[in-house]
Amino acid sequence: MWLNIKPISFKIDSENTVFTFEMATFKIEGGAQLHGDLHPQGAKNEALQVICAVLLTSEEVKINNIPEISDVIKLIEILTQLGVKTERTSKGNYTFQADEIKLDYLKTETFARQASSLRGSIMILGPLLSRFGIGYIPQPGGDKIGRRRLDTHFIGLQKLGATFNYNPDELFYSVEASKLKGTYMLLDEASVTGTANIVMAASMAEGTTTIYNAACEPYLQQLCKMLVSMGAIIEGIGSNLLTVKGVSSLKGCTHKILPDMIEVGSFIGLAAMTNSEITIKNAGIQHLGIIPEQFKRMGIILEERNDDLFIPAQDHYEIETFMDGSIMNIADAPWPGLTPDLLSIFLVIATQAKGSVLIHQKMFESRLFFVDKLIDMGAQIILCDPHRATVIGLDHKYQLRATKMSSPDIRAGVALLIAALSAQGVSKISNIEQIDRGYENIDERLNAIGARISRIES
Numbered sequence: 001m002w003l004n005i006k007p008i009s010f011k012i013d014s015e016n017t018v019f020t021f022e023m024a025t026f027k028i029e030g031g032a033q034l035h036g037d038l039h040p041q042g043a044k045n046e047a048l049q050v051i052c053a054v055l056l057t058s059e060e061v062k063i064n065n066i067p068e069i070s071d072v073i074k075l076i077e078i079l080t081q082l083g084v085k086t087e088r089t090s091k092g093n094y095t096f097q098a099d100e101i102k103l104d105y106l107k108t109e110t111f112a113r114q115a116s117s118l119r120g121s122i123m124i125l126g127p128l129l130s131r132f133g134i135g136y137i138p139q140p141g142g143d144k145i146g147r148r149r150l151d152t153h154f155i156g157l158q159k160l161g162a163t164f165n166y167n168p169d170e171l172f173y174s175v176e177a178s179k180l181k182g183t184y185m186l187l188d189e190a191s192v193t194g195t196a197n198i199v200m201a202a203s204m205a206e207g208t209t210t211i212y213n214a215a216c217e218p219y220l221q222q223l224c225k226m227l228v229s230m231g232a233i234i235e236g237i238g239s240n241l242l243t244v245k246g247v248s249s250l251k252g253c254t255h256k257i258l259p260d261m262i263e264v265g266s267f268i269g270l271a272a273m274t275n276s277e278i279t280i281k282n283a284g285i286q287h288l289g290i291i292p293e294q295f296k297r298m299g300i301i302l303e304e305r306n307d308d309l310f311i312p313a314q315d316h317y318e319i320e321t322f323m324d325g326s327i328m329n330i331a332d333a334p335w336p337g338l339t340p341d342l343l344s345i346f347l348v349i350a351t352q353a354k355g356s357v358l359i360h361q362k363m364f365e366s367r368l369f370f371v372d373k374l375i376d377m378g379a380q381i382i383l384c385d386p387h388r389a390t391v392i393g394l395d396h397k398y399q400l401r402a403t404k405m406s407s408p409d410i411r412a413g414v415a416l417l418i419a420a421l422s423a424q425g426v427s428k429i430s431n432i433e434q435i436d437r438g439y440e441n442i443d444e445r446l447n448a449i450g451a452r453i454s455r456i457e458s
């Protein structure tokens with residue numbers, strides 16, 4: 001049975017490569033210790049940005065290390081239908097050429113359906129506006145983890161001179177501009193995809209655009225570096241003040257996607273919860289920011305071995321308190337703060353830590369409700385309000401109990417998978433297409449180091 005994500009096919013030279021993502025359930029036999037190497041995939045959220053950037057040029061763009069996960073494949077399918085010539089040269093390595101774009105596709109029902117099924121599609125808007133003077137997008141999808149407004153995107157594009165329209169009957173947004181003009185703007189929030197859209201639009205605007213309060217996470221830095229290699233002029237990369245000097249056209253380039261820091265963090269959590277010795281190969285340590293330190297504050301031992309992260313099997317890990325003795329607080333913040341996408345992982349590992357922690361998910365208001373399932377499994381958690389949960393660690397004195405659950409979103413899904421792998425007995429997680437959105441063949445990769453996960457029909 002296929003759901004939501006239909007079997008996707010797109011033409012590659014004379015062959016057809018078909019990606020299929022089915023509705024399924026994970027059956028997990030918990031309690032096994034894992035042992036071995038894990039290789040993080042290319043970063044989902046970088047892939048979504050840089051794949052949209054291929055629309056900025058008619059020349060060939062090669063992107064390597066693309067994770068072949070459902071969200072990314074869906075975006076590639078959208079681009080292919082939009083006329084972008086797509087070639088999969090080998091696994092994860094693709095060539096794109098946007099020299100014959102069919103803007104009519106933007107008015108089709110297929111586009112409405114496809115683009116509204118993921119968040120990343122919103123980033124075709126900036127490139128289309130910049131190159132063709134028009135951008136058209138339905139309300140994008142993505143995780144249902146709270147309000148996900150788009151004001152920053154549209155206010156930014158309007159400041160560049162675009163007119164904005166919203167059709168409430170069709171839930172479609174459009175932007176139009178005969179020409180974009182550089183300006184100064186102070187973003188109302190450091191939106192990741194918003195900054196990406198504005199930078200891409202500004203790259204070919206007339207004059208200079210200054211973006212203050214820009215998001216500056218590694219994936220945005222990567223997008224900016226890619227744009228620079230395409231001929232864009234961008235200063236301040238890595239800071240929250242970007243200066244973009246518009247150029248008349250951009251050229252092709254070759255770009256390699258970084259390892260996925262959220263996957264790296266998920267693997268650290270997996271090792272801690274299952275008391276496993278795991279080496280995360282080529283983890284891209286210099287791009288992980290505060291993440292390793294935060295895990296260390298949870299008591300987890302991490303050893304850097306060149307670019308590998310070695311996590312030894314640990315019977316116990318003890319959460320630090322703050323220096324004044326008060327309870328540890330793990331909260332998200334725009335980069336270089338802790339990414340909100342890892343808080344579900346921190347929460348799940350806290351359930352077996354020694355000590356207590358307050359998890360504070362500031363950005364999204366519906367991301368902590370999955371704690372109900374952990375409570376069913378025997379975890380000690382008090383959900384204080386939609387944004388905060390206090391976890392009192394069990395210190396591995398009691399194992400979590402296996403249960404049946406459903407994955408509410410991509411990161412909660414993986415947190416539940418980690419909980420199930422650590423639990424006593426057989427658990428089932430349905431709705432795993434939520435996990436497949438962001439983690440490539442996670443079952444196969446974890447089974448290779450000793451996990452017991454099978455994919456069964458829902």
Ligand SMILES: CC(=O)N[C@H]1[C@@H](OP(=O)(O)OP(=O)(O)OC[C@H]2O[C@@H](n3ccc(=O)[nH]c3=O)[C@H](O)[C@@H]2O)O[C@H](CO)[C@@H](O)[C@@H]1O
Nearest residue numbers: 045048119120147148189190191192193194334340341363
């Ligand atoms: C496809 C993609 O790349 N998705 C990521 C992207 O989503 P996305 O770009 O959609 O997220 P935004 O950065 O726009 O904002 C995320 C949420 O945080 C809030 N917010 C944001 C900035 C800020 O300074 N203060 C604040 O409260 C927003 O109101 C919103 O509710 O960034 C999020 C935040 O890192 C990640 O969770 C998503 O995985």
Ligand SMILES: C=C(OP(=O)(O)O)C(=O)O
Nearest residue numbers: 119120142143341410411
């Ligand atoms: C929230 C996430 O993704 P998206 O923005 O694509 O919904 C995520 O990757 O954790």
